[in-house]
Amino acid sequence: QVELVESGGGLVQAGGSLRLSCAASGRTFSKSGMGWFRHTPGKQREFVAAITWDDDSIYYAKSVKGRFRISRDNAKNTVFLQMNSLKPEDTAVYYCAADPPPYGTMPDRQYTYAYWGQGTQVTVSS
Numbered sequence: 001q002v003e004l005v006e007s008g009g010g011l012v013q014a015g016g017s018l019r020l021s022c023a024a025s026g027r028t029f030s031k032s033g034m035g036w037f038r039h040t041p042g043k044q045r046e047f048v049a050a051i052t053w054d055d056d057s058i059y060y061a062k063s064v065k066g067r068f069r070i071s072r073d074n075a076k077n078t079v080f081l082q083m084n085s086l087k088p089e090d091t092a093v094y095y096c097a098a099d100p101p102p103y104g105t106m107p108d109r110q111y112t113y114a115y116w117g118q119g120t121q122v123t124v125s126s
Helices: none
Strands: 003-007 010-013 018-025 033-039 046-051 058-060 068-073 078-083 092-099 120-125
Touching (some): 033 078
Antiparallel strands (some): 003 018
């Protein structure tokens, strides 16, 4: 029902910026909570940011708060992750995920999300 495709990843130097996009298909997108997670080999996939379907609430991991910004454009069925002041520790594959109704209550948990994109690689050099 929902297909997610991430884009915008790439190689950037420390201190630089990238803007990730997640294009979604499906009629339920505008009613879905959306999240971003990331995974680095040897580490567990971790929560990055989340936004409710109506922009009522936004959540960030402590490691990215103040540097990253999540937003969505429901008219374009797209969620964004603006990443500023990037650090080598931000290097990971970034995934977007969708939480359609009935909504989960834990936006920072993987099990909350029913749909996942294929991921986009972000590499930050020092």
